[in-house]
Amino acid sequence: MRSTRLITIAILLILSISLMPAASAHRCYVEQVGADEIVVKAFYEGDSPMGLAEYQILNADSEEVLYEGETDEDGFLSFTPVEDVTQYTVVVDQFGHMGEATISATGGSAETAELPLFMRIFTGFGYLLGLAGIAMIYTAKKKQ
């Protein structure tokens, strides 16, 4: 069956693409990298910088905007801590791609645990297979 072979080849190709170690996504990260003057780096999954992106620094408790500006070409931004503010929310936005992080004046940003990328890719394929299955059952029932 030519079409089965074609589809198998296509699935294998997609799988091999998704397993490339260099594969990285357009998810945005915002992470603090310095302490005295707070230095923050904004980047996409795969470490490409979010250069010349708009940012806002807010007081995490009162949501008051403290600083606004644009990241440099390498995705860095820096600001001087404001007295009495311990938690800052940093929002970086590059043409609709938005990353957000809450950082503390003492350094470090909270990281959330999640599945590794390849597991998430397989999860997606699983959902697609399931959907295809449901659609096939539905169309088969209709035919009867």
Added chain:
Amino acid sequence: MHISDGVLSPAVIAFGWIVSIVFIAFSFKWAQKHGSIAEQIPKLSVFTAAFFVASLIHINVPPTSVHLILNGLLGVVLGALAYPAMFIGLVLQALLFQHGGITTIGINSFNVGVPALISYVAFRKGSAMGLSKPVIGGICGGLAILLTTVFLALVLITAGEQFEMMAKLVIIPHMVIMVIEAVITASVVAYLAKVKPELLPLDKEDNK
């Protein structure tokens, strides 16, 4: 290419959802008219999977980074069904990769879906005129990216962005993607036209 939550006004978000729902309904109607949907399911799943992982392949274009979209390819190969396929792909990307927001799935589908439909129409018209399928397929692959970036820029202008910044950060970096996707679409169309021409939505109509 994925707009996050909290960037756009509620009116634009509502517009995206309404248009997307209308287009999805229309595309199923179209598919029913052009043969059995059951036969399309394997092809639909494979290309949705390709779209789903395409956004993981990115290219650094300082000061930003761009990724593959493949909406032109889906438009050319799936016809109107490219719209629901990409809608499903975008839902999975938002849930599993955090690419784009949940509220913006409607408008993000619009930004990639409408150019895909335009590509499909252009591909059909071009083929009917007797142009080489891979060449017209390649042009459609590039055209879809160009239209998507223009739509994206227009949508972001409603959110208060400036056009010059949009041109610098969205349209110009995506020229690289335009060329890559033109090549990918041309190769896939050339391969399908040679090996399994009935997989192209266009040939089926021509055969009728």
